[in-house]
Amino acid sequence: MKVGLFVTCLVDLMRPSIGFASLKLLESAGCEVIVPTRQTCCGQPGYNSGDRKAAQDLARKLIAEFAGCDYIVVPSGSCGGMIRAHYPELLAECPELTAAVAALARKTYELTDFLVNVARTTSVPGQFSGSVTYHDSCSGLREMGVKTQPRFLLSKVAGLTIREMDQPEECCGFGGTFAVKYGEISTRIADLKCEDVQSARADALVLGDLGCMLNIEGRLRRRGDTNTRVLHVAEVLAGMTDPIQDLDRRTAD
Amino acid sequence: MQVTSNQFKKSASRKLADPKVQKALRNAKGKLVVARSRSIRELDNFEEIREAAAQIRDLGLLHMDVLLEQWEKKAVAAGTIVHWAETPQQVNELVIEIARKHDVRKIIKSKSMLGEETNLNHALEAAGLDVRETDLGEYIIQQFGETPSHIIAPAVHKSKDDIADLFAEKHGRPRLNDISALTHEAREVLRPHFLDADMGISGANFLIAETGSTMIVTNEGNGRMTTTMPRVHVAVTGIEKVVPTLEDVALLLRLLTRSATGQSISNYLSFTTGPKRSGDKDGPGEFHVIIVDAGRTQVLASEIREALRCIRCGACMNHCPVYQNIGGHAYGWVYPGPIGSILTPALVGIENALDLPNASTLCNQCGVVCPVKIPLPDLMRKLRERQVTEKLRPWAERFGLRLWAWTAARPAVYGFLTGIAARVGKWIGGAGGLLHKLPAAGSEWTSGRDFPAPRGKTFRQLYARHRKGARR
Numbered sequence: 001m002k003v004g005l006f007v008t009c010l011v012d013l014m015r016p017s018i019g020f021a022s023l024k025l026l027e028s029a030g031c032e033v034i035v036p037t038r039q040t041c042c043g044q045p046g047y048n049s050g051d052r053k054a055a056q057d058l059a060r061k062l063i064a065e066f067a068g069c070d071y072i073v074v075p076s077g078s079c080g081g082m083i084r085a086h087y088p089e090l091l092a093e094c095p096e097l098t099a100a101v102a103a104l105a106r107k108t109y110e111l112t113d114f115l116v117n118v119a120r121t122t123s124v125p126g127q128f129s130g131s132v133t134y135h136d137s138c139s140g141l142r143e144m145g146v147k148t149q150p151r152f153l154l155s156k157v158a159g160l161t162i163r164e165m166d167q168p169e170e171c172c173g174f175g176g177t178f179a180v181k182y183g184e185i186s187t188r189i190a191d192l193k194c195e196d197v198q199s200a201r202a203d204a205l206v207l208g209d210l211g212c213m214l215n216i217e218g219r220l221r222r223r224g225d226t227n228t229r230v231l232h233v234a235e236v237l238a239g240m241t242d243p244i245q246d247l248d249r250r251t252a253d
Numbered sequence: 254m255q256v257t258s259n260q261f262k263k264s265a266s267r268k269l270a271d272p273k274v275q276k277a278l279r280n281a282k283g284k285l286v287v288a289r290s291r292s293i294r295e296l297d298n299f300e301e302i303r304e305a306a307a308q309i310r311d312l313g314l315l316h317m318d319v320l321l322e323q324w325e326k327k328a329v330a331a332g333t334i335v336h337w338a339e340t341p342q343q344v345n346e347l348v349i350e351i352a353r354k355h356d357v358r359k360i361i362k363s364k365s366m367l368g369e370e371t372n373l374n375h376a377l378e379a380a381g382l383d384v385r386e387t388d389l390g391e392y393i394i395q396q397f398g399e400t401p402s403h404i405i406a407p408a409v410h411k412s413k414d415d416i417a418d419l420f421a422e423k424h425g426r427p428r429l430n431d432i433s434a435l436t437h438e439a440r441e442v443l444r445p446h447f448l449d450a451d452m453g454i455s456g457a458n459f460l461i462a463e464t465g466s467t468m469i470v471t472n473e474g475n476g477r478m479t480t481t482m483p484r485v486h487v488a489v490t491g492i493e494k495v496v497p498t499l500e501d502v503a504l505l506l507r508l509l510t511r512s513a514t515g516q517s518i519s520n521y522l523s524f525t526t527g528p529k530r531s532g533d534k535d536g537p538g539e540f541h542v543i544i545v546d547a548g549r550t551q552v553l554a555s556e557i558r559e560a561l562r563c564i565r566c567g568a569c570m571n572h573c574p575v576y577q578n579i580g581g582h583a584y585g586w587v588y589p590g591p592i593g594s595i596l597t598p599a600l601v602g603i604e605n606a607l608d609l610p611n612a613s614t615l616c617n618q619c620g621v622v623c624p625v626k627i628p629l630p631d632l633m634r635k636l637r638e639r640q641v642t643e644k645l646r647p648w649a650e651r652f653g654l655r656l657w658a659w660t661a662a663r664p665a666v667y668g669f670l671t672g673i674a675a676r677v678g679k680w681i682g683g684a685g686g687l688l689h690k691l692p693a694a695g696s697e698w699t700s701g702r703d704f705p706a707p708r709g710k711t712f713r714q715l716y717a718r719h720r721k722g723a724r725r
Contacts, residue, residue, distance in 0.1 A: 007712050009661065013671045014705070016712035020719075035716060040661040046654050048615060050637030050646070054658030061662060089631070138616035171574040175614025182262065182575075182612055183697030188269055189574045189614070190702065218702030221687055230705075 003031040003114075004069030006062070008079045009041035010210045018210060021238035022075040022111055029119040036065040044082040047090060048176050056094070059087055063100055071118065072108045075234045076209050077140020080110040085143045110140055111234055112149040112208060122156065126239035129159040130203035134233075135193070135216070136169045137209035150208060150233045157236060165200040174215035190219035197228060204229040206236050254369050254400055258585030258597055258606035265583040265612075274410050278580050281409045285571040288515025289622070295517060296507070306508050307626040309501045310562035313493070314553060320462040320495045321544065327465025328542060331527030336543045341371035347543050348373065348454065348487055349380045355485045355539070357382065357451040363469065363479040364388040365456035366404055366565065367489050367545055369587040370600070373454070385446045387475035389439055396423050402581030404588060405513050405567040410580045443475070453479040453537065457490035458564070459505070460544075463498045466526040467542055470509060470519045477523050486537035488525070491545050493553075493561040505564060508624035512566035548600040557632045560595045562625040569619035569629055575612060584609060591619035591629040598636055607645060610636035653694070668713050675707040675714075682706025 003026055007019035019035075026033045042062055046054030062083070066072050074080035084105045091097045115121040132154065140146035154162055173179070173189025180186075193216055197205050205220075205228055207213055217230035235241050257264070268274050293299050313320060325335050338344045344367070352360065360382055368374065374395070377384045386395040390407035394400065396419055401407030408416070413432055420435055421428035424442055429435050455476060457467035467488045469476045480486055496502055510516040529536030552561055570576040570590025581589030585606065586597045594609035610633040619629040640646050660667050682688050688704040690696070698704055 009671075012712040013675055014707050016708060016710065016715050019712040019716070037713065037717070038664040040664055040667050041657075043658070043661075046658055048634060048637070049650070049654055050634070050639070050641035051651070051654045051658070052638050052641075054654055057658055058661055138614070138618070142617045142621055171614050171616035171618065173574060173614060175616070178611070178614045180694045180697045182265070183700050184262075184266055184269060185575055185578060185612070186614075186697075187701030188578045192578075214705050215702065217705050218687075218698070221703040221705075222701065 001031050001119075002068070002070045003033050004066045004072045005033050005035045006039060006042070006066065006072055006074045006079065006083075007035070008074060008076050008210070010214075011075060012040075014214065015210055015232070017240055018075050018232045018234050021232065021234035021240045022073065024238040024240070025111070025115060025121075025124065025234060026073060026119075028125055029115055029121045031119065034069060039065055042079045042082045043090070044079060044086075045176060047082065047086060052090065055090055059090055060097070063087075063097065063104055066104065067100070070107065071114065072104065073111055073114045074108065075111045075232065076211075077110045077137050077144045077146050078209050078211060080108055081139035081143030083108040110144045110146050110149075110208065112153055112237075113144060113146050115237075116149040116152055121153065124153055124156050124237040126157045126237045126241075127159050128157050128204075128236055128239075128241060131161045131163045131201075132204045132206045132231075132236065133163050133165045133197060133200040133202035134168060135165070135172065135197070135205060135207040135212065137207055137212045138171050140208050141169060146208065150206075153237050154206065154233070160236070163200045163202045165196040167196055170196070172212045172216050174212045176211065179215055186215070187219060190215055191223075194219050194223055194225070198225065202228070204231050204236075204241075206231050206233050208233045254372055254587050256586050256597070256601045256605050258601070258609055261583055261585060261606075261608035261612060264585065265579040268579045268583050273412060273415070274580055275578075277410050277412050278577060281406065282571065282577045285406075285515070285567075289512055289568060289571070290515075292511040292515040292517055296511070302504065302507060303624055303626055306505055306624055307562060309496060309505060310564070310625045313496050314558060314561055316497075317492060317495060317553070320497060321460075321492060324460050324462040324465055324495055327463070328527070329465070331465050332530070332540065333465065333527045334539065334541045336541060338543050338545045338547070341545075341547050344371045344489060344543055344545055344547070345373055345376035348489070349376065349382075351485065351487055351541055352377070352380070352382055352452055355451065357485065359383045359385070359446065359450045360452045360454055361385050361387050361446055361450040361479050361483065362391070363453070363455040363471065363476040364391055364407075365454065365489055366401075366587055367456055367491055367547070368454065369401065370547060371489075371545075373489070385443070385450070387443055387447070387479055388471070389436060389473055389475075392439060392443065393419065400582070401587075402589065403567060403570060404565050410582070447475075447478045447482055450483045452485045452487065453483040454487050454489065455479050457488050457494055457542070458509070459502050460490060460495040460542075461499055461502055461524075462495055464524075464526055466524045468502065468522060468524045470506070470522055472514070472516075472520045474521055477521050480523055480525050481535045481537070484538045485541070486525070486528075486539070487541045487543065489543045489545060491547070492549050505625075509564050509566050512568040512622065512624040552596075552599045555599070556635045557595055557599060559627050560592065560599060560632055562627050563592050563596070564625055566624055568622040568624065569627075572618045572622045574614060574616060574618070591633070592627070595629065595632045595636065603636065603639060603643070604645060607640065610634075610640070649694075668711070671711050672714055675709055675711045678707035679709035
C-alpha cells in the first residue's frame with residue numbers, strides 16, 4: 001500500500017514534528033510512505049479568499065505530485081477537506097482533470113480516519129501520562145466525518161485518559177484568513193473555546209488541525225494559561241509530545 | 254432599511270464590548286440551539302425530509318414563472334387583488350396608494366422582513382399614516398426606535414430589564430418584573446389598535462400555487478388578527494416564496510418551526526385565500542397581495558441562486574459562532590448571520606457589503622443545520638471570488654495571495670524562504686516559543702493572541718536530513 005504523505009504547508013513551516021509523527025504512525029501501520037519533496041500548499045488560502053486562479057495552480061501541482069499513490073494522507077481535516085470536498089468544484093472548469101480529481105478525492109484521507117478505517121490500526125506507539133481533551137476541528141468534523149476515529153486511537157495510548165469538554169464541536173474562531181481579517185471577533189470565539197477547554201481540566205488539548213492549534217494555544221497563552229499543553233493528535237499517538245527534543249534527536253541522526 | 258454593512262467591523266467591535274448585548278446573546282444561544290436539536294431528534298428521518306425540502310424549494314425556483322402565474326390565476330379567482338412590484342419603492346407606493354383609496358388612518362402590522370427591506374414603516378409614517386407593529390418582538394423594537402437584530406426574534410438583543418424599563422416609560426404604568434405580566438400588558442395596550450385599525454399588513458411565509466393562498470407562521474395570534482380584523486389587508490412577499498402544493502408546505506413546516514424555535518409546529522398557521530366571502534364571519538373586505546422582486550431575479554440568475562431556497566428559520570444565525578458573539582445589528586441590514594452575509598450583498602450591491610461574505614470562519618455549522626440545505630459557506634466563497642474578480646479587495650491582500658501562490662508553485666524558492674522564516678521566527682520567539690507582536694496583517698492576530706513560534710527548521714529541511722541519515 002503506497003501512501004503519499006501530504007504534510008501541509010503549515011506543518012512544514014510551523015511544527016515539523018507533526019509531519020514526523022504522521023510518518024511514524026503510517027510506517028508502524030505497515031504502509032510504504034512516500035513524501036513528495038516538492039509539495040507545498042493545497043491552495044486553500046487562495047480558494048477561501050476568492051483567488052480561484054491561485055488555488056487552481058496549486059491544486060494542479062498537488063494532483064501531479066501525488067498521482068502515483070494509492071492513498072493520500074493528511075494530518076489535517078482542513079487541507080484533507082480541501083482536496084476531497086473542494087477540488088472537484090475548484091477544478092470543474094478543467095474537464096481534462098475531472099477523472100484525476102475524482103480519483104484523488106476518493107483516495108484522500110485525514111490521518112486518524114485513514115489509520116482507523118483503511119489501515120485498521122488497533123494499537124499505537126504513543127504513551128502519555130495524563131488527561132487530554134479533544135477539540136473537533138470544523139473541516140475534519142463536517143467535511144471529513146472525523147469524530148470517533150481520533151478518540152478511538154487516543155483510547156489506545158498507554159496512560160492517557162480523555163476528558164471531554166462541553167462543546168468540542170464548536171468552532172475555535174480560526175477560519176484561516178478570518179483570524180487576521182477579523183482579529184477581534186476571532187479572539188472572542190477563541191476565548192469561549194479556551195473557557196471550555198479549561199473547564200475540562202485536562203493536561204493537554206489535543207486536536208487534528210494545526211491552524212486551530214495555533215489559534216487556541218495563542219489565546220490560552222495570552223490569557224495566562226501556560227500549563228495546558230496543546231498537541232496534535234499525531235504527536236500524541238506517535239509518542240512525540242516533546243517535539244523540540246525529538247527533532248534535535250532526529251537532526252543528530 | 255439603511256444599509257450600514259460596510260461599517261461591520263466597527264459595529265461588531267461595539268457589540269463585543271457591550272455587556273448587555275453579550276448577556277442577551279449568550280442567553281438566546283443556549284435556548285435556541287438546544288431547542289432545535291431536541292426537536293430535530295424527534296424526527297427519525299431528518300436528513301430525508303431535509304433533502305425533500307431542498308428539492309421542493311429548488312423546484313419552486315426552477316419553475317417560478319409558471320408557479321407564480323398559476324398562483325395568480327387561483328388568487329384572482331378567489332377575489333385577491335394581485336400587484337407586482339419590481340423595486341422596494343414600488344412596494345411602498347402601492348401600499349400607500351391602497352391606504353389612500355380606503356381612507357386608512359391606522360395600520361396594524363404583523364411581522365414582515367420584506368417590509369424592513371423596503372423601509373415600509375418609514376414610508377407609511379411619512380405619508381401621515383399611523384403604523385403599529387403587533388408582533389411582540391417587533392412592537393418592542395418599534396417602541397425602542399430600533400431595527401430587528403434577528404429575523405424571527407427581532408428583540409433578541411434586549412434583556413427583560415430593558416423591556417420592563419421601556420414599557421414603564423412608554424405605557425406610563427408601574428414597572429413590571431415578570432415576563433408573562435409584561436406580555437399581558439403589551440397585549441392590553443395592543444388590543445384597542447387591533448379593534449380600530451383600518452388596514453392590516455403582513456408578510457407571507459409561502460405562496461401556494463395550487464390554491465392561490467398566502468400563509469403565515471406565527472406564535473402570538475397577532476398575525477391571525479392582523480389578517481382578519483381590519484377591512485383591508487395587504488400581504489407583501491417575495492417572488493421566491495412560491496411552492497407548488499399544500500402538501501409541500503406541510504413538509505416544509507415540519508422543518509421550519511423545528512429549525513426556528515424548536516417547536517414541532519407553531520401556535521398559529523394562517524392561510525388566506527381571497528377576501529371575506531358572503532357568509533364568512535370575518536376576514537378583510539379587500540385582500541391585496543404584493544409580489545416583490547427587489548433584486549431576487551438577479552440572484553436567481555447568478556451563481557448563488559440556492560440562497561433563494563431560504564425559508565427564514567434563522568437556524569444559520571443561531572448556530573453561527575460569529576453571530577452568536579456580535580448579534581444581528583453589526584451585519585448592517587435586514588438579514589443577519591450567514592444567510593444575511595449572502596442576501597445582503599446580493600440584494601443591495603456587493604460593494605455595499607464587502608465585509609459580510611468574508612466575516613465567516615466557514616465552519617459550516619450553518620450549512621449543517623440549514624433545513625433546505627443551502628450550501629452557505631460555498632455561496633460566501635462565491636461572493637469572495639466575485640470581490641476578487643471585480644477588484645473589490647484591498648490591493649495588498651490580492652497581491653499577498655498572488656505572491657503566496659507564486660512562491661508555493663516554486664518549491665526551491667518556497668523552501669528557501671520558509672527556511673528563513675522558521676529560523677527568524679524561532680529566534681524572535683526565544684525560550685518561551687511565542688511571538689507577542691506580529692507586523693502588518695498579523696497585528697490583528699497578536700492584538701488578542703500570542704502566535705506560537707516556528708521551531709527553527711522546516712519539515713522539508715529535517716526530512717532531507719532524515720533521509721540522508723537513513724541512507725547512510
